[in-house]
Structures are given as C-alpha cells and as structure tokens.
Amino acid sequence: MTLRRFDIMVNGKPVSVRSGSTVAAALLSADQSTFRQSVAGELRGPVCGMGICYECRVTINDVAQQRACLRVVESGMRVETGAAGA
Amino acid sequence: MTARASGSDAIVVGAGIVGASCAAALSRDGWRVTVLDRAFASAGTTSVGMGHVVVMDDSPEQLALTAYSARLWRELRPQLTKRSEYDACGTLWIAENAEQLAALEGKRATYASANVRAEVIDSRALRDAEPGLRTDLLGALLVPDDAVIYPPGATLDLLDLVKQNGGAVRDGADVRAIVDHGVVVGSETLRADVVVNAAGAAAPALTPGLPIVPRKGHLAITDRYPDMCRHQIVELGYLTSAHAMTSESVAFNVQPRSTGQILIGSSRELVGWDASLNRALLQQMLKRAADLMPALRDTSIIRVWTGFRPATPDKLPLIGAWEQSAGLWVAGGHEGLGITLSLATAQLIADQIAGRKPVIDPSPFSPMRVLLQIPVEAHS
C-alpha cells in the first residue's frame, strides 16, 4: 500500500514525509538524528519512541517542547530542532 | 558572651541554609563546629523554596538586613561552586496600575538610601526587558544586583567551608532537646559553649516560646524555555501577601533557572503542617502568573510542590541570644527570606558571640523582644 507523501518544513527546509508518520519517525527517516540539545549541550534524539523519555522534544508550529513521537505530521507543519538550551 | 579560645565547641542544630551559614561563620572565627541535622543538609525548607537573594523594603529593618545580606552573597560568590547556580539576574518589581507606578520612585529612593542600586524603567523598557510579560504593565523597578541561587547546592558549598575549617556535619542526628550549653541527641548529651537553634519551622519544638509557625507555599517549575524569563519578577502586591496573616493569598513571583526553566510562585496559607497540594490555591497562583506573564500559558509544568516557611508575627526574623538557656542563640523565623538572610543572620550571630560590633544594628531582631511583648495568640 503506497502512502501519500507531502512536505513539512524542518528548520526552514522542506522535508518529504509519509502521511501518518509521527514527526519523530519522519525526521529520523530524513536522516535528522539530532532533535535537541541537552542541558550541557549534548546532541540528543528519540529513545523510547512512546512519550516517556522527552528526548524527542522539538518546536512544532512555534510551540516549544513537544514530543515528536506523539505527533503525526500534518501538511503545513513547521518543525524546529536542536535549539541551543532547549 | 566573652570571646572564646580557639578550639572551643559550637553546635548548630539544623543543616539548612541558615544553619550552614551560621556554622560557616563560626568556623571562620575559629570555633570547632558540629552541625546536626535530623535528616540531611537542606532537607527542610531550604530544599523547597525559591532561592532568591532579594532586597526587600517592607520595613527599614528588613531593608537594612536584606541589603547587608545580599552584599555578603556577592562577596561569597567566588567561593561558591557551580552547584550553587548563583545567577545575578536582578529583580523587576512590576507596576500594574497608576498607584503602583507612582510608588516606584519612592521605592527607588528607599533602596538608594541603603546603597542598593535600583532604577525605574518605563513600560517600553519593561517590554524590552521581559517580552513575556503582559504588555500593558506600566513600568517596573529594576534592582540589578539581586540574584537567584539553588539553595541545596549553596548549602553544600557552605558546609564544605565548615569542613575545611575543621568542622563536622552529622546527618540523621535528631536533637531531642536543647539544654544549658548543650543538646540531647538520642541518649547522648553533647556539650558546647555555643548552641545555635537553626531548626527552621521546627525551631519552637526545641525552644518553646519562639513564635514561629509554618506558612505553607506552593511552587511550580516549567520545562526549558530559553530566554523567556531573564530576571526574577515580582508583583508589588507581593509584600501585601507576605504581610497579611490572612488564611490564603497568592502573589506573582517568577525566577529563571540557567537551563531556561521558570520557577513560578507564590502562595501563602496557614494550615499547620499539611503538606498536601491545595489544588484550588495552586490554580489561583498559576492564574495570577498567566495573567501577568501570558507567555507562561503555553509552558509545560513539570513539577509542583509545597513547603513551609517559618513565619513570625512581626515579619522580622529572630536572630540573637535566647537568654532563657545558657549559650543558646536563635537563627530563625525568616519566612520567605531564609535564603537571602542566611549570611547576614550568621554574621550577626558570629559578631555578637565574638564581641565585635555588627555592621547593622541587631536589636530589632533580638529574640528577647518576644518575651517583652504581650504573648501572641496561637495560629490555627
């Protein structure tokens, strides 16, 4: 079954995603492995895949600290990753 | 009290920030200090408060004491480690209405009289300084030298100074009684020339007659929002809330943490030792916060907790000798200013023990004032 693809904006650039993907899965599929920086500035990405670890937090449509593994991609979505300190 | 020979003993009951500060000051003066805590350092009020170092002008005495103590914090800063998280972010006292705006200049002058730098800023400057605030606020008083710290970290740093000076800290030491020149711990009686009751909200259990009652507060902390809050921010109504011994009140007070988290307070209520969450009051507190700082609405609250401030009826702490018991000094009743006032409290006590003239007049804080007044009614 072929799934519809569309683009979302990630850090200002268009990224092709599969309809129904979570933001986390879509970013990982697009080789975006860094989602955020830790308190001490380490690069981090998703770990638990189920909303427990909070390592996949990104900014979605200007609202910060959202767990990417619990959000499904939507047309027009803007995602920002890896902001220093967040 | 006469100056004592080096090597004499002092016991401090309570390893919160006040006890740790007293121990550090005494150990610097050559006392062999033992700090006793029934649990562990900072386990009491120190671990649950806001960690502000803030100059308050609710009375001339408080102004003198907080200004002095804030200066001592700045002087101590080079000896603090990263775990103290000392951040000189300053305080903004915000004006919501014309009456408060008009009061800012007088407040600035009051601070100036105590040599505390302060500046009145207008609404545009306030919006630039703190874009997360409600944009129709009229202005603020900026006190740039105020700071925030992480109290458990600072307490540990102070206790390290005690240990460097040959002192000791004992966890799990439940002091049952303070006696003349000593304390009873379990079946032991430990003797000391000096005993300091720094047992926080539990101080009256050891020194009956101390008019200290627990005044409960709520706090909430958010996830990380870098740059959303740059200063400690307090509403001018905070002083009214801190003063009124009414049943419940809230007053807006937020503080940034270096991670970008925002600590949100404050609430006050008198409910004995009931530490359970008061959801209605918490909601009121958060509503006030969202009202004054709309940017907070969308922030994620990751923890909420309660704690007890040690409150006195006349809003001033109890710092000094308690002549009812030989060798006993009291360092308590700081209400919401324990962190700020810990260092000045310690210095006033150390100075008086050493026979030095304290930098500020200690008499308004003398615990003996309690015995000279009409007994205060017990609080519910």
Added chain:
Amino acid sequence: MRSENKLTCDVAIIGAGPAGIAAACRAAEAGRTVVVLDEGLGPGGQIWRPKLGGLQPKIARRWIERLHATRAVIRESTSVYDSARDASGEFVLRAESAGSALSVRASKVILATGARERFLPFPGWTLPNVVGIGGAQALLKTGMDVSGRRVVIAGSGPLLLPVAASLASAGAKLSLVAEQAPSAKVRRFATSLWRRPRTLVQAATLRSAFLRTRYAMGTWVTSASGDEAVRSVTVTNGQTSQALECDLLCVAFGLVPNLQIARLIGCEVVNGVVKVNAEQETTVANMYCAGEPTGVGGVDLALVEGEIAGIAAVGLSIPQGLAAMRTAFERDMKALDVAFALRPEVTALAQPDTIVCRCEDVRLRDFNPAWTSRQAKLYTRAGMGPCQARICGAALECMMGWSPDSVRPPVEPARLDAFLSDHQVTSTAS
C-alpha cells in the same frame, strides 16, 4: 486551553493497550458508560501498535473492533496528569489533550497504564540513534525508515526477537542480537513455552526470519561511540570483546511497570507492582488495575486481567475460566523474571563521566552512593526533569538501590493552561 471538556462516566480507564481495551469491552458490554483515555495515537498500546499503512495482528484487530462496537468513548493523545477524589468519593481525572483540558469524573477507575522500558546507562548511550527495543518498534511502526541501516539489538527480554524480526523485514541490516541472560536460562525459558503451542509457533517463525543474524546469549553492549550519532558499538561476552559498525543501536533491559497514577492515588505497591485482589481491585476502593502494573507478564495475561477488572468494576462475578487462565499466565510471568534476570555487569557499565540522568545531565561521578534517594535528587537534580525520573529512576534503583520518591501531580508534564480550567474537586485524602 481554548476549550474544556468535562465527561462523566461509570468507569474511566487509563490506558488503551490490551488490558485497557479488554476492560473497556467488558464494562461497556455490561451497559455501563465507559471513557478510555490513552496517550498514544489510537488504541493498541505498544504491543498492538499498527504499522503505518499496515494492519495490526489479527487478535488486536478483533479486540479493537469489539471495542469500537461498544459505546465506550475513546480519547487518544490524552495524558492524565492528576487524579483526586471529591467529597462524594468519585474520582476526578485531569488530563491534557492536544491543547485542551479534559476532566473525567467516574465512580470507578481501571488503571491499565502498561510498562516502559528499563534503560541502563553505559558509555555512549545518549548518542542519537541509540534507542530502546520497544522504542525501535514504536518508531518503526510510526514510519521510521530503517532500510540499509546497520542495526545491533541488545539488552534483555522476550522483546528482542520479535523486534529483530520486524527490523529485519523492514530492510535493516541486523548484525547481532545480544541477550545478556546466559544461554542456559534462556533455553530453559524457551522449552517452557511448549505448554503454549501458539507461542512456540511464533518463536519458531521469528527465529527463521533472521537465521542469518547472530543471536548471542550471555552477551551485552559495553559502549557505543560516534560523533553526532552512533557509528559503532562494543559488545562482550565477559571474555572477549568485539567492535561492530552500527548506526542504529536498539538497547533496553526489560520492562518497568508504570505506577505513577497508582501511587498518586495511594494504591499499595508491593515489590514494585500494584497490589490487587482476585477482582483486580487495588487497596483503594473502586480503583482497579490490570496488565503490566500488576506484574509484567505479556499480552495474554494483560487481556485476562483487563477482562476481570472490567467485569469486577461493573459488579459482576468473575467467570471461573478467566481466573484459571490468569493463574496459568501468571506462572509464565514468573518464568520470564527468572530467565531474564539482569546480570550484575549490565548495571555497572557506566563510567564516572557517563550521563545517568539525561534530563539534567547528571553523571555517575556526581552521585554519592551513601546518599538517600532524596538526597541524590536534591543535590544533583537527577529526576527533576520532564521525564520525572522514569528513565534515571529505574536505572538508579538497579545501580544504587534507591527507591522512587513520593508522587505528586502532575504525574506527566502538562501545559500551565490546563491547570486553569474549572476545578471541581477539593484535595481530600482518598
């Protein structure tokens, strides 16, 4: 929150995995009003998560169709962050759902909050592309492309094989599946499966799915390295070590029950699980619990416990057959614990500079083992981050013997706005 929702029902169920689904079916079919609240994107929990563009296993589809055929209200993407009882003894659950506040009032509550993975720190575990095993499965099913990725799966437990099979059939290049339990224990567990033929067939199917992949027992990962993401891992069997190229490391060590809401409400927890009676009722009246929080035991046990809880919550008597099945599946649960017990080496992999608390970047060397758990939290801030010690708490319990702190709301981070909606309950003790 732009709008607030208030729901009232007879039975509120927290969690829509197998246990919650079974409980909801039984309660709703008995004619009661039921609301199911789940944090995920749709019913199924972890084990029955549908694959993107694919189907769930048949058993999952049957149960979910059965649920949809009832009048139970299902709210997905909904996180319960607080629960209290009001003066009349009813439960009021406070939840947040995609920008809105939701409160649910119920006479009975069934907790089916499932389990999370246990992560144990080792050098390099915080590198991007080091994920859990259930985590890898979840990411895969929600759309992660793994074709061509060099994958190593390690850790412990029966999830390793099925997840390995999923990743392999999705095109991953699996170089190793490393189970820390010694082969003797794992083989004993495998032979005990003969009692349940269906599982045996599953196991055989899985094994053949990736015969070309090495499945090593008594083997574990000691470190991962890379710059911006993991590039290689080192594994050992206690005698020899080997470095493997790897760009996706899936590692976790069994499951930890999610007890936060149970503990918030005051349910008694014994040996890390919620204490329940034969009706799956906790020590808090009218609060039931089913599935992993009463003991990690897999799908079959969760389904039966869920059914029993749903039946009991509506006041009906438990069919003998269900109770017997529960007893049988509980035996398997004990076998699991024995087979996959963690060897001491894997709880001691962290080096002094290894991060232990990921939320606050607290390293192993920052802890003093002589501290109490509360001291550790206050002095280092470990456990004070958004995951609320779900990750580091489970690890520190293994490593230092520190038990979790008391639980306060919010048991999940929640938007400040959610706290501002109409509040209906005073904080009475349960």
